[in-house]
Amino acid sequence: MADVLTRPTDPTGPTGPTGASGSGTTTRPAVDPRVRRARRRTTRTAWVLRVVAVGYVLALVALPVASVVQHTFADGLAPVWDVLTSEDFLAALRLTTVVAGIAVVLNTVFGVGTGYLLVRYRFWGRRFLSAVIDLPISISPIVVGVALILVYGTYGWFGGALEDAGLRVIFALPGMVLATVLVSLPLVLREVVPTLEEAGIEQEQAAQSLGANAWQRFWRVTLPTIKWALAYGVALSLARSLGEFGAVRVVSGSVAGESQTLTLYVNDSYQEFGPDAQRQAFAAAFVLMAVAVVLIVVIAALRPKEEKA
Amino acid sequence: MTSPTRGLGRTPSRLAAALAAASLLAVAGCSSSSDDNASGTGGGGGDKTIDLVGFAVIQAAYDELAKGFAATDEGEGVKVKGSFGASGAQSRAVIAGQDADLVALSLTPDVTNIADAGLVPEDWDADEHKGIVSDSVVVLAVRKGNPKNITGWDDIVQPGVGIVTADPGTSGAAKWNLLGAYTHGLGENKDKAAGEEFLGKFVKNVVSWNDSGRTATDAFVKGTGDVLISYENEAIAARAAGVELDYVVPETTFLIENPAAVTTSASQAAKDFLEFVKSEEGQKILISKGFRSPYGVQPTEDVEGANDPANPFPDAKIWTVEDLGGWSVVNDELFDKENGLVTKLRGA
Amino acid sequence: MSLLTQDRAAPSAFRRGRRPGELTPGAGLGLGVGVLWLSLLVLLPVAAIVSSAFEDGFAGFWAAVTDAEALAAIRFTVGASLLVTAVNAVVGTLIAWVLVRDRFPGKRVLEVVIDIPFALPTIVAGLVLITLYGPTSPFGVNLVGTRAGVVLALLFVTLPFVVRSVQPVLIDADREVEQAAASLGASGYTIFRRVILPTVLPAVVSGSALSFARALGEFGSVILISANLIGKTQVSSSYILKMIESQDEVAAASVATLLLVVAVVVTVVLDVVQRKAARRG
Numbered sequence: 001m002a003d004v005l006t007r008p009t010d011p012t013g014p015t016g017p018t019g020a021s022g023s024g025t026t027t028r029p030a031v032d033p034r035v036r037r038a039r040r041r042t043t044r045t046a047w048v049l050r051v052v053a054v055g056y057v058l059a060l061v062a063l064p065v066a067s068v069v070q071h072t073f074a075d076g077l078a079p080v081w082d083v084l085t086s087e088d089f090l091a092a093l094r095l096t097t098v099v100a101g102i103a104v105v106l107n108t109v110f111g112v113g114t115g116y117l118l119v120r121y122r123f124w125g126r127r128f129l130s131a132v133i134d135l136p137i138s139i140s141p142i143v144v145g146v147a148l149i150l151v152y153g154t155y156g157w158f159g160g161a162l163e164d165a166g167l168r169v170i171f172a173l174p175g176m177v178l179a180t181v182l183v184s185l186p187l188v189l190r191e192v193v194p195t196l197e198e199a200g201i202e203q204e205q206a207a208q209s210l211g212a213n214a215w216q217r218f219w220r221v222t223l224p225t226i227k228w229a230l231a232y233g234v235a236l237s238l239a240r241s242l243g244e245f246g247a248v249r250v251v252s253g254s255v256a257g258e259s260q261t262l263t264l265y266v267n268d269s270y271q272e273f274g275p276d277a278q279r280q281a282f283a284a285a286f287v288l289m290a291v292a293v294v295l296i297v298v299i300a301a302l303r304p305k306e307e308k309a
Numbered sequence: 310m311t312s313p314t315r316g317l318g319r320t321p322s323r324l325a326a327a328l329a330a331a332s333l334l335a336v337a338g339c340s341s342s343s344d345d346n347a348s349g350t351g352g353g354g355g356d357k358t359i360d361l362v363g364f365a366v367i368q369a370a371y372d373e374l375a376k377g378f379a380a381t382d383e384g385e386g387v388k389v390k391g392s393f394g395a396s397g398a399q400s401r402a403v404i405a406g407q408d409a410d411l412v413a414l415s416l417t418p419d420v421t422n423i424a425d426a427g428l429v430p431e432d433w434d435a436d437e438h439k440g441i442v443s444d445s446v447v448v449l450a451v452r453k454g455n456p457k458n459i460t461g462w463d464d465i466v467q468p469g470v471g472i473v474t475a476d477p478g479t480s481g482a483a484k485w486n487l488l489g490a491y492t493h494g495l496g497e498n499k500d501k502a503a504g505e506e507f508l509g510k511f512v513k514n515v516v517s518w519n520d521s522g523r524t525a526t527d528a529f530v531k532g533t534g535d536v537l538i539s540y541e542n543e544a545i546a547a548r549a550a551g552v553e554l555d556y557v558v559p560e561t562t563f564l565i566e567n568p569a570a571v572t573t574s575a576s577q578a579a580k581d582f583l584e585f586v587k588s589e590e591g592q593k594i595l596i597s598k599g600f601r602s603p604y605g606v607q608p609t610e611d612v613e614g615a616n617d618p619a620n621p622f623p624d625a626k627i628w629t630v631e632d633l634g635g636w637s638v639v640n641d642e643l644f645d646k647e648n649g650l651v652t653k654l655r656g657a
Numbered sequence: 658m659s660l661l662t663q664d665r666a667a668p669s670a671f672r673r674g675r676r677p678g679e680l681t682p683g684a685g686l687g688l689g690v691g692v693l694w695l696s697l698l699v700l701l702p703v704a705a706i707v708s709s710a711f712e713d714g715f716a717g718f719w720a721a722v723t724d725a726e727a728l729a730a731i732r733f734t735v736g737a738s739l740l741v742t743a744v745n746a747v748v749g750t751l752i753a754w755v756l757v758r759d760r761f762p763g764k765r766v767l768e769v770v771i772d773i774p775f776a777l778p779t780i781v782a783g784l785v786l787i788t789l790y791g792p793t794s795p796f797g798v799n800l801v802g803t804r805a806g807v808v809l810a811l812l813f814v815t816l817p818f819v820v821r822s823v824q825p826v827l828i829d830a831d832r833e834v835e836q837a838a839a840s841l842g843a844s845g846y847t848i849f850r851r852v853i854l855p856t857v858l859p860a861v862v863s864g865s866a867l868s869f870a871r872a873l874g875e876f877g878s879v880i881l882i883s884a885n886l887i888g889k890t891q892v893s894s895s896y897i898l899k900m901i902e903s904q905d906e907v908a909a910a911s912v913a914t915l916l917l918v919v920a921v922v923v924t925v926v927l928d929v930v931q932r933k934a935a936r937r938g
Contacts, residue, residue, distance in 0.1 A: 034842050045845055046759060053755040054767065056748055060813055062770050064789040071788050114691040122678030123688065132699055137867075138920045139703075140874025141779075142894040143913040146901050147702030150709055150910070154406040157705060163406065171407045182698055214683055243778025246876035246894065250901065253407045255360070255392040263778045263877070268393075270784060270881070271527045272368065274550030285781045292776040296769055299776075398902040478903035517802070517886050520899065532792045533802045533884045646905075656725065 065289065072282040083283035091257040092265040092284070099173070099248075099261060100241035103180040107237050111188030112230065116222065118189075119196040120204075136185045144182050145250025148175060171253045176261070179247035184240040191233030192226050199225045232302040239295045243288065262288055359389045359579045360408045364396035364415040364481055365523035366543050367443075367567070370598040371413065374586055377594050383581040395521035396481030403428060403572075410579035413442070413569040413586075415481025415522070418636050420568045433570035442586050443542075444601040445565040446558065446627060447489030450529065450537040450544045453553040457535050461559045462493040465536050466510035473517045473534035475525045477644055477651060482522030484644060486538040487511075487651055489563040491643065492628040505650060512654045530554065540565055545599030545621065549614030556616065561626040566603065596621075706917070709910035721911035729888040730896040731912065735919065737804070737892075738872035741811040745868045746861050749819025753857075756820070757827040775817045779877025786810055787881045802884035807892065810878045815868040822864025823857050830856050859935040866927035870920045 072080060083089055117123075118130060136144065152169035153159045162169060169175045203225070207217045223230075245263040254264045262284055269281035363371055371391055378384035392399070392407065396415035403409045404426045412429065414420050420440065423429045434440035451459050459465055465472055475483035487508065494500075494507025517533050519525035522543060529537035530552055537544075537554075544556035569586060571579050585591045592606040599612060601622050608621055615621030633639050643650045680688060710718050721727060756768060774782060786809060790800045800806030830853070838848045876894040883890040893916055900909035 032840060034840070049751055049755050050759055050761060052748075053752040057752065057767060057770055057816075060809075060816060061773055064785040064813075065770075065773060067789045067795070068785045071793075110691065110694060113687055117684060117688050117691065120678070121680050121684055121688075123680055129692070129695070132695055135699055135703070138870035138874070138917075138924060140876060140894045140897070140913070140916060142876050142898050142901075143706065143874065143916065144702070146897060146909055146913060147706045149405075149901070150705035150906070151702050154404075157701070159406075168406060170405070171402070178698065182702075185698070214681075239776040243776070243781070245778055245780040249876075250898065253362075253392045253402060254394070255390050255408075258390050259392075263780045266778075266784060267780050271523055273526075273530075273547050273552055281784065285784045288778050288781045289785075292773065292778070292781075293769070296772040296776050299772065300769060395902065401902070401904050476899065478905075479899060517884060519885060520902070528802075528884050531787075531801050531884070532799055533886070 068282065068285060068289065072279075072286040075279070079279055080283045080286070083280050084287065086280075088256045088260070089265065089280070089284060092260050092262045093287075095176075095258075095260065096242060096262040099176050099180050100238060100244075102177050103184060103241045104234060104237050106177075106181050107184055107241075108188050108230070108234055110185070111190075111192055111233060111237075112223075112226070115189045115192040115196060116218070119193055120201065133186045133189060136182045141179075141183055141244065141246030142250060144247040145179055148178055148182070148247075148251055152178070170251050171259065173259075175251040176248050176259070179251050180241045180244050183244050183247055184237045187237040187240060188230065188233035191229045191236070195226045195229040196222070228302055232299060235295050235299045235302065239292060239299075242291060242295075357387050357578065359387060359576070359582055360410045361389050361391040361413065362399050362403050362407060362409040362411070363391055363393050363413040364399060364419075364567070365393050365521040366415075366482065366526075366540055366546075367413060368393045368523075369546055370443075370542070370595055370600065373594045373598060374582075374591055377590060378582050378585045381585060381590075383578070384585065387578045387582070389582070393523075395475070395479040395524075397477075398479045398521075409572050410575040411569065411571050411583060413567065415565075415567055416484060416636070417441075417566070417568050417630075418640060419481055420570050421636075423572075424570070428572050428574075429570045430573055434568065438603050440568040440570055441566040441603045442569040442583075442591075443567045443595050444603045445540040445542045445567070445599070446562045446601070446625065447485055447565065448539060448541045448544050448556045448558050448562070450526075450539050450547075450554050450556040451535070453555055455555050455557070459536055459557060461557070462490060462507075462561070466507065466514055468514075470514055470536060471516040471534035472511065472514045472536055472538060473519070473525055473529040474515055474538045475522050476518040476520060478646075480519070480521045480525075482525065482540060482543075483518070485540070485563060485565045487643065488628070488630075488633075488639070489538065489559075491650075492563055492633070493559070493561050505654075508650065509654050512651070541601070541622075542599030545612060545614040547614070549599075558616075558623050558625055561628065564627045564629045566630070567600075703917070706910050706913050709906050710914040712907050712910075717907050718911045718914070721908040722915050724908065726887055726891070727896060727908065727912050730891045730893045731915065733804070733807075733889075733891065734873060734893040734916075737808050737811055738869050741808060741815055741872045742865050742869040744812060745815055745819045746865045749816070749864060749868075750823050750857060750861055753820045753823035753827055757824060771817055771820055774814050779814065779875070780881075782813055782878035783810060783881035786813060786878065791882065801882055802886055802890060804890055806882040807879050807890050810882050811872045811875055814875055814878050815871050818868040818871065819861060819864035822867070823860045826857050826860040855934070859931045862927050862931040862934060866924050866931075869923055869927075873916055873920055 114129075114133070118126060139147075149156060149170055151157045151159070152162065152175065154163060154170070156170075159169060167174065169178065199222075203221050204217050207221045212220065243263060244261075245267065248261055249264060249267070252259045252261070252264065254260045254268060256265075256268070260268065266281050266284045266288070269277045269284065272278075361371060368391065371389065375387075375389035375391075378389070379387055392402075394402075396419050399407075399412075400414055400419035400422050403412060403423050409428070412420060412423060417434070417440070420429060420433065424431055424433060449459055449462075449465060451457065457464070457470060459470070464470070474486045477483040477487060490511040491504050491508045494511075495504035517525070517528050519528050522539060526537060526539055526543055526547060528534070530547070539556075541556070541558065544554065547554060548556075569583060571583050586595075587604065589604075589606055592602040592604055593609070596602055596606065596608045597610070597612060599614060599621070611618035612621035617623075630636055630639060641649070644652075646652060710721070713720075722731070752771065756764065756771075777785070786806075787801065789795075790798050790806065790809060792799050792801060800809060835848050835852050838852055843851070874894055875892070876898070879892050880895060883892060883895070885891050885895055893912055897909045897912050897916075900906075900912070
């Protein structure tokens with residue numbers, strides 16, 4: 001029930017029946033009939049809004065997700081388990097975890113370090129830097145992949161030289177890591193910066209005046225301050241990295257068992273014939289979905305609950 | 310002011326967060342502890358792995374071939390790691406650096422390009438079959454029961470018939486399909502004007518140009534279009550896998566010839582594997598997957614999925630690339646990106 | 658959408674004798690490393706895209722983006738993204754309102770469900786949608802190969818942006834103004850239009866910018882349901898992929914550059930609008 005007007009602050013209205021809008025609470029101060037009328041109108045509107053909101057989310061998200069779960073387990077648990085223990089799936093899982101793990105670590109280090117610099121210092125190009133960091137999120141993942149190929153591919157700007165030095169980027173792990181790092185670049189930084197800004201510098205200054213060096217200040221003062229925002233950013237970054245598809249599709253050869261991430265596994269399996277392949281696709285999709293939901297729950301737990309304010 | 314106390318009083322959620330983090334780390338831990346390396350600087354993973362780069366449609370066939378090879382002496386303990394995708398795209402990927410010991414592509418030019426880049430020996434096609442390891446023909450796949458009553462090429466250029474095919478920019482299958490249509494139009498007299506006219510009508514009816522032969526099949530199966538132009542072996546494999554479609558081998562069709570070659574950095578295992586593919590046993594496996602054999606090996610068992618499993622490869626008037634003057638002529642006239650006939654017709 | 662909301666007088670640095678906010682050598686080194694990392698990762702690749710687009714001069718770029726197939730893809734993508742953004746602006750605000758101001762059993766579940774599209778891999782999102790709205794749909798609704806299907810996929814992946822952008826603003830909003838308006842006899846609609854809307858408008862706008870940018874470049878969730886019908890449901894990202902696989906780098910880079918420009922322009926415009934709205938509100 002909408003509670004836009006549940007805090008009646010007007011004590012001077014004429015007395016009237018309490019709880020007129022069916023709020024269900026027992027003791028209520030007298031409410032101005034105009035407010036009551038407005039409240040009743042709002043209640044009906046509130047119902048409409050609620051139905052629309054819930055219905056929309058249901059039809060768009062909840063039902064399709066439920067249907068995938070149902071589809072995955074249509075033949076029971078055993079076939080799904082077979083897929084989840086198959087070699088190709090496990091290799092894909094391994095690869096995805098490694099790539100996402102490295103990407104998250106890199107982005108966390110970058111996010112915290114650069115975030116700190118952006119907030120605590122002033123230097124020329126600060127705004128430009130922050131705009132550049134925000135850029136990858138607006139770029140299509142396909143374009144991210146193409147851009148990486150143009151620079152690090154065999155015929156790219158640096159690719160030839162790198163390969164001569166023995167480092168292959170595209171069609172290999174480094175390329176996939178780079179692609180994943182790019183698409184989730186600002187996520188940790190974005191979460192950490194507002195907290196750092198809010199926290200202000202007083203505690204750090206106090207620590208300094210007590211003789212702490214930069215590292216101690218960072219480790220003992222700054223980090224604990226931002227730890228929840230950091231965890232939130234890491235969870236977001238992890239979700240994004242695990243789920244990356246488009247950019248990795250462009251830079252990886254998708255060799256099953258070797259350079260095929262879980263998302264590529266889902267795609268490749270889906271495009272094969274036969275019930276086995278479809279089952280593979282759905283089983284892998286289910287795993288990814290389950291991980292995503294777990295991460296969301298973690299993220300929701302970490303999101304500051306300001307509604308109580 | 311920030312509250313470092315943000316986390317206080319929500320122990321259950323923190324516990325959940327910690328548990329989730331721990332379980333994810335555990336997965337990462339036990340997975341990265343096992344040996345895994347996907348960053349290559351050269352060919353595959355040593356003598357016992359073969360990096361196969363193939364076109365999309367042959368995946369199931371090469372899975373079987375790998376199993377068959379592993380059962381032989383030379384193939385014992387050898388693992389085949391396959392990357393499958395649109396033939397043209399795969400060809401370019403290998404040139405751009407993707408690891409490959411064996412390339413099995415849809416048409417000869419895709420391998421020739423790799424040879425020109427120095428990654429495949431120049432004499433890869435010096436054998437009597439010019440490096441071709443499997444054949445097929447272009448067929449018209451329709452919905453089960455053939456509701457639109459399609460019996461041949463002329464039926465599919467009628468108004469209201471949606472054609473699903475692949476895109477010649479990326480796919481080898483696409484080129485074979487277009488050649489099938491073109492040669493039907495050419496007819497007995499090799500009338501180029503008639504061929505162009507027919508091809509024009511064909512292009513107009515195309516509703517879906519897909520990335521590869523496989524994605525074309527996938528699009529058709531998932532509901533797009535009325536007729537799918539594809540390889541005979543693809544239609545057979547789909548039916549064998551339970552997909553509900555029928556296919557028609559038209560009166561005149563085109564011979565699809567798929568080459569395979571080892572790369573210059575290939576291991577002995579890869580060379581042995583290629584020999585296996587060309588051997589009678591290998592050819593029999595390919596036949597069981599719906600391919601025709603360029604080596605003249607005949608089917609000895611029923612081929613599951615074929616229209617008539619006992620007689621899976623019916624005759625037809627089959628054109629070949631040679632009839633049109635070879636690939637360089639065909640590529641220039643039909644598929645050139647600027648001036649090719651297909652480009653012009655699609656732009657019209 | 659700028660990361661830095663405060664630009665006030667800088668906090669002090671940590672070394673005696675330095676001006677406030679001035680970089681220490683250590684910080685300078687860290688900044689250098691960060692800038693190098695960013696260059697290798699973002700600036701160089703973006704530069705490569707733009708330079709590749711103009712490899713054949715402006716004529717080459719122009720020819721690439723006015724190619725019939727490219728134009729159709731761009732037009733469709735931009736159109737669909739605008740439509741989706743408009744829908745999200747309205748529905749997202751509505752949902753945020755319900756989440757903040759309403760109370761009913763299962764609201765917590767709704768919150769989690771709304772976040773699913775953000776955390777879900779795009780290809781899985783595509784699979785999810787095609788299962789319910791594709792050929793195997795239990796409702797008999799087959800949206801494969803239709804523009805509606807593509808729009809549906811875009812709505813799916815952009816759902817959380819406006820909602821999550823508006824929510825904190827609504828949470829922080831001061832209810833007393835609304836109550837005052839109500840007690841003065843304003844109708845619900847008037848309260849919404851005069852009090853609530855100006856408050857949330859900046860958030861709606863910034864969430865819409867995110868939604869638009871995301872929809873413009875979306876690939877994974879769209880690729881399955883669109884069936885890539887040229888001139889009908891082919892999206893720009895798919896066209897770019899095809900061009901790069903056909904080794905037509907100029908075409909791929911040109912369309913990519915165009916999309917980049919569109920995204921930047923819209924983002925800047927919306928940023929200006931948002932700031933104006935914030936100032937007025």
